[in-house]
Amino acid sequence: MLNGKNIVVGVTGGIAAYKTATLVRLLVKAGAGVKVVMTPLAKEFITPLTMATLSGNRVLADFFDPESGDWNSHVDLGLWADLFVIAPATANTIAKMANGVADNLLLTTYLSARCPVVVAPAMDLDMLKHPATVANLERIKGYGNHIIEPSSGELASGLEGKGRMAEPEQIAKELELICQKKKEIDLTGIRMVINAGPTREPLDPVRFLSNHSSGKMGEALARAAAICGADVDLVLGPVSERPKGGPFRIRDVVTAKEMHDLCVELFEKADVAILAAAVADYTPETLSASKIKSDGDDLRLNLKPTDDIAAALGSMKRPDQIVAGFALETDNEIENARNKLKSKRLDFIVLNSLKDSGAGFGTDTNRITIIDHKDKRDMFELKPKSEVAFDILQKTVSVIRERRE
Ligand code: CTP
Numbered sequence: 428m429l430n431g432k433n434i435v436v437g438v439t440g441g442i443a444a445y446k447t448a449t450l451v452r453l454l455v456k457a458g459a460g461v462k463v464v465m466t467p468l469a470k471e472f473i474t475p476l477t478m479a480t481l482s483g484n485r486v487l488a489d490f491f492d493p494e495s496g497d498w499n500s501h502v503d504l505g506l507w508a509d510l511f512v513i514a515p516a517t518a519n520t521i522a523k524m525a526n527g528v529a530d531n532l533l534l535t536t537y538l539s540a541r542c543p544v545v546v547a548p549a550m551d552l553d554m555l556k557h558p559a560t561v562a563n564l565e566r567i568k569g570y571g572n573h574i575i576e577p578s579s580g581e582l583a584s585g586l587e588g589k590g591r592m593a594e595p596e597q598i599a600k601e602l603e604l605i606c607q608k609k610k611e612i613d614l615t616g617i618r619m620v621i622n623a624g625p626t627r628e629p630l631d632p633v634r635f636l637s638n639h640s641s642g643k644m645g646e647a648l649a650r651a652a653a654i655c656g657a658d659v660d661l662v663l664g665p666v667s668e669r670p671k672g673g674p675f676r677i678r679d680v681v682t683a684k685e686m687h688d689l690c691v692e693l694f695e696k697a698d699v700a701i702l703a704a705a706v707a708d709y710t711p712e713t714l715s716a717s718k719i720k721s722d723g724d725d726l727r728l729n730l731k732p733t734d735d736i737a738a739a740l741g742s743m744k745r746p747d748q749i750v751a752g753f754a755l756e757t758d759n760e761i762e763n764a765r766n767k768l769k770s771k772r773l774d775f776i777v778l779n780s781l782k783d784s785g786a787g788f789g790t791d792t793n794r795i796t797i798i799d800h801k802d803k804r805d806m807f808e809l810k811p812k813s814e815v816a817f818d819i820l821q822k823t824v825s826v827i828r829e830r831r832e
Contacts, residue, residue: 428603428610430458435508435540437533438478440468442583443515443549443592448473450514450595451481457599462487462504464533466520487532501532505539510602513537514575515549515592518560524572525563543605543654547575547598552588571653571674575601608655612820615656617827618697621649622690622704622736624664626683630728631715640705642666644753644793644812648701649675651816660693662686664704683707683733690736694743699823702737702752703777709733741772749774749826751819757781764798774826775799777819785809797822 434454438447454461461482465475475486487499505511513520513533520533524546529535537544546567554560555577568574575598579589593601623645627635642663649661652675659675664686670677678693680686683706694700709730719726737752744750752773754764757780764778778796779786786794786809794809795818807818 428457428606429454429599432459432509432606433507434459434461434602435504435511435536436461436463436478436482437511437513437516437536438463438465438469438473439513439515439517439520439533440466440472441515441517441549441592442472444469444472446592446595447514448477448481450512450598451478453595453599454602455482457603460484462507464488464504464536466531466533490532490535499532501535502539504536505541508536508540508542510542510545510605511537511540512545512547512598512602514545514547514595514598516546518548518550518554518557518563521546521548521560521567522563524570525566543609544572545575545598545601545605546572547593548577548590549592550577550590551582551584552586552590555588555590569670571650573601573605605654608651608817612655612817612824614652614820614824617652617657617699619652619657619659620662620690620693620697620700621645621652621659622662622664622686622700622702622706623649624666625705626664626686626707626733627681628683628707628710628733629714630711631717631719633718636707636709636711637665638705638707640664640666641668642670642704643791644815645701645703646670647812647816648703648819651813651820655820657699660697662689662693662704664706683710683736687734687736687739691739691743694740694748697748698827699749700740700744700751701819701823702740702750704736705755706736707733735771737767737771737773744772747830749823749830751775751777751823753777753779755779755781761796761798761804764796765802768798768800773800775822783809795819799826 462484463478463482463486465488479486491498575593578591580591624642625638625640627637629635649659652659662678712729712731740750754767756763760780768776783794785792793815797805
């Protein structure tokens with residue numbers, strides 16, 4: 428998988444830098460072209476000579492060559508790379524990445540890179556646990572970088588805990604996996620609209636009707652689709668934990684009507700819509716201008732149906748467009764999902780049952796069955812939503828291929 432890939436290996440100043448020599452060797456052995464870029468401090472931990480010898484390429488550390496005065500172009504390096512891995516990534520470099528600081532060649536290359544970026548943090552346990560580092564890691568995750576969690580064990584300080592850089596073999600494996608996903612699920616040039624989260628239907632100035640949707644499945648889909656090369660708009664209802672960002676556009680909406688109108692508008696220019704939102708089926712018939720007062724009597728609310736977004740996109744889709752939806756069911760799962768697939772004119776539907784523990788609202792995992800318009804069914808294991816997203820995109824790619832044949 429790594430054969431013929433161009434990989435930039437970024438090394439920052441941490442003891443774990445000695446392990447990066449093995450990583451470079453593994454990548455070269457796998458057939459990748461490797462260029463190493465080091466921060467000034469990294470050179471104190473491992474010599475550029477070692478890295479140059481193992482990679483077979485000149486090591487880059489300065490903005491220009493001090494002898495010849497030649498400019499080391501971070502832009503060219505960023506564009507050359509199919510993958511950029513930063514290992515070890517110190518707390519300092521992670522903080523700079525989180526804030527867009529560009530004071531060395533590694534960071535300017537990071538900011539210029541258009542490829543997937545993989546970060547393998549390594550630091551002492553207390554540095555890793557510090558709220559600033561935790562927040563910075565969250566932030567760079569939000570920018571779409573892949574973080575390879577450090578492992579636990581004995582640290583250079585002599586302390587025991589979490590902070591050891593992942594082993595070179597594991598990092599190489601992770602890089603391979605990213606290449607594999609990109610190859611199998613190539614969404615380059617595909618414009619995608621994904622909706623996610625709940626909607627909020629106001630009753631009066633202070634109250635609304637809503638649901639528990641976390642938007643996590645839709646966010647995972649947006650992130651995975653962007654990794655696979657799609658141009659993604661995530662139309663997002665009011666979730667409790669809004670993604671900090673990523674390689675996709677977040678379009679915030681509140682009500683079912685706002686979500687409907689924006690999805691319809693964006694779908695005009697899109698190739699694929701995946702509708703993962705838990706859209707309210709009903710909205711109050713009237714919005715009270717002032718706070719509804721409690722007088723001790725029963726209160727009856729009159730609700731009217733909202734527009735069904737999936738059905739709207741299903742009926743407006745051109746032959747080259749694809750619309751997929753979700754069905755969250757408690758009973759007669761397959762039958763209900765098939766009915767939704769038909770009535771909303773979807774190309775496929777992703778079924779999850781609330782009977783499965785670990786699936787559905789608020790969880791980080793999901794267990795799905797995909798049913799397509801030919802009634803072909805694929806059942807998947809319980810997996811993290813980040814992996815479920817790739818299964819759904821794999822199906823999307825196969826439907827796109829089918830259409831184009
Ligand atoms: N959906 C939608 N607009 C709505 C309601 C649902 O686009 N107003 C979409 C959901 O995003 C999902 C699919 O329709 O992709 C199925 O949603 P679900 O809530 O399971 O089904 P409903 O059609 O609302 O039917 P019910 O609530 O009766 O199960």
